[in-house]
Amino acid sequence: GAGVSQSPSNKVTEKGKDVELRCDPISGHTALYWYRQSLGQGLEFLIYFQGNSAPDKSGLPSDRFSAERTGGSVSTLTIQRTQQEDSAVYLCASSPTGASGYTFGSGTRLTVV
Amino acid sequence: AQSVTQLGSHVSVSEGALVLLRCNYSSSVPPYLFWYVQYPNQGLQLLLKYTTGATLVKGINGFEAEFKKSETSFHLTKPSAHMSDAAEYFCAVSEPPNFGNEKLTFGTGTRLTIIP
Numbered sequence: 001g002a003g004v005s006q007s008p009s010n011k012v013t014e015k016g017k018d019v020e021l022r023c024d025p026i027s028g029h030t031a032l033y034w035y036r037q038s039l040g041q042g043l044e045f046l047i048y049f050q051g052n053s054a055p056d057k058s059g060l061p062s063d064r065f066s067a068e069r070t071g072g073s074v075s076t077l078t079i080q081r082t083q084q085e086d087s088a089v090y091l092c093a094s095s096p097t098g099a100s101g102y103t104f105g106s107g108t109r110l111t112v113v
Numbered sequence: 114a115q116s117v118t119q120l121g122s123h124v125s126v127s128e129g130a131l132v133l134l135r136c137n138y139s140s141s142v143p144p145y146l147f148w149y150v151q152y153p154n155q156g157l158q159l160l161l162k163y164t165t166g167a168t169l170v171k172g173i174n175g176f177e178a179e180f181k182k183s184e185t186s187f188h189l190t191k192p193s194a195h196m197s198d199a200a201e202y203f204c205a206v207s208e209p210p211n212f213g214n215e216k217l218t219f220g221t222g223t224r225l226t227i228i229p
Contacts, residue, residue: 043217
């Protein structure tokens with residue numbers, strides 16, 4: 001596609017439920033990143049994919065968070081047993097390998113009630 | 114480890130005036146530096162980047178930034194502000210690609226308001 005696509009754009013979930021957030025990167029982009037943007041914490045790195053593997057998961061805040069990428073393309077970020085502090089905008093970005101400065105999607109706004 | 118400090122969480126300038134948004138970084142390796150802009154309810158858009166070479170870099174919408182190693186700074190400027198420049202601006206730093214991971218470390222952002 002022309003840009004990085006994220007779905008859903010908004011998600012309201014009840015505390016304790018699991019949620020899945022989807023990212024469709026730009027076709028051919030091998031690197032994919034997830035970030036979280038919240039009022040208290042600013043923009044935080046979560047995880048980095050190179051192809052289907054994740055060499056850097058250091059930003060995942062707890063074991064309730066996981067992510068996968070299949071076919072070197074679509075990525076899913078899963079949050080289990082959501083908590084109110086998980087409320088944030090989750091941003092996905094992609095880039096060709098070795099390029100500097102990547103393209104962000106518009107994000108998924110997650111609200112846990 | 115890398116970090117970014119943006120001085121001034123809010124900056125207001127008059128339309129037509131100079132825009133100056135400040136960014137200082139810390140990095141143990143040669144930094145790659147970026148400015149992103151975020152409009153309400155949108156993702157981040159790359160304004161400009163410094164990788165290697167010329168220290169004065171020009172970006173979209175008339176913005177430019179200068180990498181000053183001695184001052185560990187990468188301030189963003191625009192000679193004449195336009196109403197459409199009102200947005201939040203983020204400075205970010207990463208390691209070079211040959212270090213294997215280009216994750217960005219962001220500053221806390223500066224909200225730019227343009228006064229008519």
